[in-house]
Amino acid sequence: MKTAIKDELINEAKRVRQNAYAPYSKFKVGAAVLGEDSKIYTGCNVENVALGLSICAERSAIVHAFSEGCRHMTHIAIVTDHNTPCSPCGICRQVLYEFNPDMIVYLANLEGQVIEKTAKELLPLAFERLRLE
Numbered sequence: 680m681k682t683a684i685k686d687e688l689i690n691e692a693k694r695v696r697q698n699a700y701a702p703y704s705k706f707k708v709g710a711a712v713l714g715e716d717s718k719i720y721t722g723c724n725v726e727n728v729a730l731g732l733s734i735c736a737e738r739s740a741i742v743h744a745f746s747e748g749c750r751h752m753t754h755i756a757i758v759t760d761h762n763t764p765c766s767p768c769g770i771c772r773q774v775l776y777e778f779n780p781d782m783i784v785y786l787a788n789l790e791g792q793v794i795e796k797t798a799k800e801l802l803p804l805a806f807e808r809l810r811l812e
C-alpha cells in the first residue's frame with residue numbers, strides 16, 4: 680500500500696513536471712501531494728521575468744490542495760531532472776511544515792532515485808508560533 684502511494688505520487692509529479700513554465704532557469708519541477716481526503720493534488724513551478732515572482736512546484740501543489748478544500752496533507756513527491764534528487768527550498772520547507780510537520784516527502788529524479796524524509800527532518804528548529812486553526 681505504502682509503495683503504491685509513493686509510486687502514484689511520483690508518477691503524478693513526473694507527469695505535471697512537463698507543464699512547468701521554466702523558460703528562465705530551464706529547471707522543471709513537478710510535485711504531487713496526497714491530501715487526508717485521499718486525493719492527489721499536483722503542482723509545477725511557474726516562473727516570471729521578474730524572477731522573484733516565480734512559484735515553486737511544492738507551493739503550487741499545496742495551493743492547489745487548499746483551493747479544493749483540502750487543508751491537511753500526508754505525503755508529497757517532488758520530481759526534478761537532476762543527477763541526485765533535489766531538496767525543497769527553504770520557503771517551501773516552511774510551507775510544508777505548516778500543514779504537517781510529519782508529512783512524508785519523497786524527493787525523486789527521472790533516473791528513479793528516491794530519498795524519503797519528513798517535513799520536520801527537512802526543517803529542524805522550525806519557526807513556530809501559536810496555530811490559529
Ligand code: THU
Pocket residue numbers: 701704706707708723724725726733734735736737766767768771
Ligand atoms: N524550484 C522549485 O520548484 N522547487 C524548489 O524547491 C526549488 C526550486 C524551482 C524554482 C525555479 O522555477 C526553478 O526551480 C529554479 O530554481
